[in-house]
Amino acid sequence: MDRTLLEGLFRHAVAQAQPALAIERHLPAPPKGRTVVIGAGKASAQMAQAFEKAWPGEISGLVVTRYGYRAECERIDIVEAAHPVPDAAGEVAAQRLLELVSGLSEDDLVVALISGGGSSLLPAPAQGLTLADEQAINRALLASGAPIGVMNLIRNQFSTIKGGRLAAAAAPARVATLVVSDVPGDDPALVASGPTLPLRGGRAEARRLAALYRLDLPEAAQRLLASEDNLPPEETDAVFANNSVATIASAALSLEAAAEMARGAGLEAAILSDSIEGEARDVAQVHAALAREIATRNRPFPKPVVLLSGGETTVTLRGTGRGGRNGEFLLSLAIALDGVDGVSALAGDTDGIDGSEDNAGAFVDGTTARRMREAGIDPQAALANNDAYGAFEAIGELFKTGPTGTNVNDFRAIVIR
Missing domain, CATH: 3.40.1480.10 (MOFRL domain)
Structure with a gap:
């Protein structure tokens, strides 16, 4: 053998995907105001560590990563949560991220460090749903055999942070998203269910796919999916107009x-x-x-x-x-x-x-x-x-x-x- x-x-392939090699080449332009770093995913802590070393000015922020994936940072808080089934620590972290980007101005910059695994690490149930519902949704998706794009479109329907909602909460601040891609085809909006990027596909398509894969969803999730409540922002929404995205590492x-x-x-x-x-x-x-x-x-x-x-x-x-x-x-x-x-x-x-x-x-x-x-x-x-x-x-x-x-x-x- x-x-x-x-x-x-x-190991060579993995070494080429290390954030420290790529972050410095993709630094956004510094803002007039504050720089706030947010992030989620199994590489987010290492991305935060690399960004902190490369950024020339003051920063603060929070990223959430999987248990055991921590990297030490001085100015960015690192929080650990569960993957692949979300837990209460992830729910608290998601709420903190939403609060962190609230109240910013157009002079401020939000840097989003996104990598695979963020979907599970950022549970933020829509109104009428609970963490237990979101856990059940994740288990159903993991057992279904559905491809990642289908899983993320469906997860997006039940969240208050995914599908570009985090970027919408940060408006009018500019959002620069840096992505370590784990999805086939490297569509950055599919990584971690796109908390700062609009995800293609509407509610009707999500309903069709949930039926196609015979997902056993909680009753509250079924009611929401059948409604037009909690719809995410669309790609043409003005909140995305001044934002940017770069895929810094990929398969x-x-x-x-x-x-x-x-x-x-x-x-x-x-x-x-x-x-x-x-x-x-x-x-x-x-x-x-x-x-x-x-x-x-x-x-x-x-x-x-x-x-x-x-x-x-x-x-x-x-x-x-x-x-x-x-x-x-x-x-x-x-x-x-x-x-x-x-x-x-x-x-x-x-x-x-x-x-x-x-x-x-x-x-x-x-x-x-x-x-x-x-x-x-x-x-x-x-x-x-x-x-x-x-x-x-x-x-x-x-x-x-x-x-x-x-x-x-x-x-x-x-x-x-």
Whole structure:
């Protein structure tokens, strides 16, 4: 197995997405008045730390990040809250952010540091809803298999902070949003459900998608979705007229860096896509078919080669096991590559946590499924039970990094010798 190379590619891709490398190149113009820093996401604390060091003037502010993802700042408060299901700490932080940007003038600047995970970290239930309702909505979305764009449009309907509402609260102050993108296609409005950016898609579309994915929503949420209450500001709203947005790190940039590293190690690299979506187990089948074609027929790419891809797959919960979307992808890949020589792979979440467990991902080669069976694990049964974590734990192939300080979604690398 090309374990050292695979891990090196992952770590190099993650290094290219570190906020400290990108923040200084995207500093907004200083204002006449105050500079207030706000933010949310799994990379927001590291973004705040980098911004604080780079900004030439006075600043104050607050960002909220996931438990365990803290970075020390001197002038910006760092608050931790729960992900992927929101908690009371996140609700308090969301209210503090809304209060922080209230009462500003047109001479003031709000800098919004936004990264993936912010949707869960900023629960702010609409009137008539409770935190428990928002938690239930999140659980329903996480179990639905819906892509991130669908999830964020629906979450947006039940919030008083998402979908550009935080920017509207800051008006008439100018809002400069800096984004570390974890969404396929890098639409900045989809990252963290766009607290400072208007999200495309209206209430009728949200209703259609909630029905399509058969979401089991709380009664209060169903009533709100059926109404025209709590509508977000539209893209043409004047509150967004003087604002700006920049994507400072993304999966595309990280994959390109990994490809260059692979070529330096004597391997050709093929970036399949930085925006792959779909069921993790199905996406794995396509990757496996391509890897087998290269391994056995030396096409469509000649060996040796590394296949790279990113994006955000989904998992429809069918069982009671443990693991995230990268683990599910890899378990399905291991089954499809059972007995194939010369192929090894790593997939991991670039924030260091795959789902809710303690691993970023895992390693796979043509012997993985056999070794699972020898350890008493039926790979097919584990996949049916969504228990990728247990299957890889049993053979010692979990990949653990801890929090990485950034988040540009999934990283997948398959080496074919």
